[in-house]
Amino acid sequence: MNSSRKPAVKAVWTDFGGVVTPPISHTMESFCTRKDIDRDALFMAIIKVTESYGTDDYMEPIDTPLVTEREWLRQIGDILVAEHGLQGEYPTTLADDWFDGRETNHAWVEVLRGLRARGLFVGMLSNMVPTWDAHWRRMVDAGELFDDVVLSFEVGHRKPQRGMYDLAAKRAGVRPEECLLVDDTARNVEGARAASWQAVHFIDAESAGAELARLLDP
Numbered sequence: 001m002n003s004s005r006k007p008a009v010k011a012v013w014t015d016f017g018g019v020v021t022p023p024i025s026h027t028m029e030s031f032c033t034r035k036d037i038d039r040d041a042l043f044m045a046i047i048k049v050t051e052s053y054g055t056d057d058y059m060e061p062i063d064t065p066l067v068t069e070r071e072w073l074r075q076i077g078d079i080l081v082a083e084h085g086l087q088g089e090y091p092t093t094l095a096d097d098w099f100d101g102r103e104t105n106h107a108w109v110e111v112l113r114g115l116r117a118r119g120l121f122v123g124m125l126s127n128m129v130p131t132w133d134a135h136w137r138r139m140v141d142a143g144e145l146f147d148d149v150v151l152s153f154e155v156g157h158r159k160p161q162r163g164m165y166d167l168a169a170k171r172a173g174v175r176p177e178e179c180l181l182v183d184d185t186a187r188n189v190e191g192a193r194a195a196s197w198q199a200v201h202f203i204d205a206e207s208a209g210a211e212l213a214r215l216l217d218p
């Protein structure tokens with residue numbers, strides 16, 4: 001008997017942005033084009049605001065949250081004006097613009113439906129901004145697709161913090177090593193593995209589905 005064989009996966013948790021949706025970079029590019037904002041200047045402003053909160057993860061200030069999205073955007077806007085000379089009205093929320101026209105990754109949704117049909121627990125584990133909650137729910141039927149949804153702003157943890165994974169395993173009712181995360185962010189995948197989870201680094205639905213099949217049916 002192979003004692004190194006991994007435990008059977010009983011719960012599959014998927015990220016939302018960049019997995020159930022197109023890549024974050026694609027969404028950011030579309031946002032900058034619609035708003036006529038210089039992409040490089042925006043990223044530099046975001047990085048500076050992010051560093052002021054003692055982190056290098058630009059979503060952390062608003063998805064735990066450490067600050068309201070409105071205040072975060074004001075800080076970014078102030079830097080764009082003061083340091084980059086950009087003028088104009090900047091949004092008080094990204095929710096409408098961020099989700100306007102954003103497509104659902106239907107190929108991945110079908111993979112998740114297939115997993116649930118075969119009896120696996122399927123959940124969504126996302127670092128989510130409070131003001132974005134109603135918007136993502138319009139893109140998918142959460143009740144039909146997921147057994148549970150764990151969002152950072154609701155639970156006070158975020159990926160890749162250990163507490164996020166421990167809580168999700170508890171909510172699924174399985175051991176950590178029986179959980180698997182599918183995520184497009186390498187640090188979240190690494191965090192899952194550090195918490196004794198199995199994990200798949202998402203590139204596209206086809207390759208992630210194939211890797212899931214290999215892990216579920218070794």
